[in-house]
Amino acid sequence: MARLFPQPILSIVIALVWVLLVNDISAGAVALGILLGWGIPKLTSRYWPDKPRIRRPFAVLEYFGIVLKDIAVSNVQVAYWVLFRRGDTLRSQYVTVPLDLTTAEAITALAGTITLTPGTVSADLSADGRSLLVHCLETTDPAATVAQIKERYERRLKEIFE
Amino acid sequence: MVIVEVVISLLVLVGSFFLFVGSLGLAKLPDLMRRLHGPTKATTLGIGSMLIASMLYFWAVEGNPSIHELLITLFLFLTAPVTAQMIAKAHILRETRERKALPDTGRSVGWATLDPAEADERSEVTRTISTP
Amino acid sequence: MIDIACIIATATIAVASLLTLYRLTRGPGVLDRILALDTLVINTIGLIVVIGLWFRTTMYFETALLFAMVGFVTTVALCKYLLRGNIIE
Known part of the structure; x- marks a missing residue:
């Protein structure tokens, strides 16, 4: 087989x-x-000399559920900001997310998730691939945003891929 | 039957609303990085809910299940982050003003877009795909 | 009922497309225009899906799929050109 x-x-x-x-x-x-x-x-x-490893296939389903829920919630949030706020009053800025993930698949999945969820777009990776540049649409506390990304998505992806 | 029709109509309306919000964000917000947020998020959910409506219609009303739509939804969910990141990277490379606003990487090297040679040599990412 | 929803949705998407056309003509940068084109393609996919639902046919789905693929490849090729000065290296 x-x-x-x-x-x-x-x-x-x-x-x-x-x-x-x-x-x-x-x-x-x-x-x-x-x-x-x-x-x-x-x-x-x-x-494809090696194959990507997925440690826990069922954690993938849980992860998909969480991401889909976040996509729906974040869309309502972004729609509210776009409709009722003036563009230049949005406090948007770049934040740096240090990564614990080391495999290419896991980092790709994390970057994709960040782009699809709450008011954040992943913009670039550092040259050694160990930190991610994220642009936030509206944030007053960058440290909290980074902590949320690490706790909510990166921890789960680490369980799945590594 | 009526309930199904109401659900389908609502999904179509919600989908078109989110497409509208995405385009409004594109037209209204003041700079490119903020404009990027509208299309990438609103449009994926907009198209997604429309395709769910279409799937539900052909399955529940017409009686011949159509799973086709899942493919388009999946494809858009996979490609939206890629296009967003490509546009962001090109923007960072071209705009000197944007480059100055970037935060530090927290590592000894810079961002990958700005020094591509370093990015190939000093990468610490484990890959399973061979690069030529 | 579905027909009325489809008419309203078509009108909304038409307005959305006009908004992207505004961004496409006003610019200011080339990347704003690329982003506007990408959004316009996604709006068109939405329009095709709504029209397929309105006319009760699945015939248009291949069109929507092709639009999604061509739109993605176009955007990535344009960005690649701006990033590296070349598309296929």
Whole structure:
């Protein structure tokens, strides 16, 4: 099994995307999806020498739930600021988030989450990849924002990936 | 049946409202980094709720389940942060004024956009993808 | 009921698109225009989804998907050009 599917996560994602693209859960579509999930990782295996490790697959679901909830809440918050505040009264500034994460996948997931949630956009990474530049739309206490990002998202991602 | 229709209508209206808020943020806010917040957030939720409405309609009213829409939602949720970060990086590189406003990295090196050579050599990130 | 919601949604998205067009013409910088184009593409995807719902057809979903992909690639290519002076290195 491990030799047939060297990248199990990639294979599952490819098969799933194929089924969604065909918009049909029939035996044929699923079979072709599994075939693609076997063939594409085989052909591109040179670009993927190692495989990303996911320690706790079920923590991923919990993380998705939290992020989706935060996206909904943050959208209402940002909509309020955009509609009822004058742009130049928003106290926006950059903050630096020091990272404990070291793998590329975990940092990518954290940066994506930060961009999608409460009034923050991740803008850049330091040259050694150990701190993240985040732009906040409205903040009075930068330290609290950083603490919230580290506590709420980074801790969970560290459990999932490392 | 009526309840389903009300839910679908509400989802469509909420979606279009958030798309409107995203564009309003883009037109109203005073500088690029603040403008970036409107489109990246409001539009993902806007499109997301519209696609949920469409999925619900074809599943509950027409009776042929359509899961297609999930793909677009997933794609937008994956790409919105990437575009936002690319625009922010290009902005930091081009605007000298913005560069001066950046905080310290807290490390011995600068930000990756401003010294790309350092970024390739001194990276401490563990990668599983081989780079040429 | 869904039809009325679709009409209102179409009008709202049209106004939103006008707002992005305002940013597209006013600028001031090239990145503001890129961001405006990206937002315009997302508004168009929303419009296509609403029209698909209005006309009761799933035919338009491939269009929406293609719009999403082309819009993403365009934005990234433009930003890459501004960042490195080159798109494919």
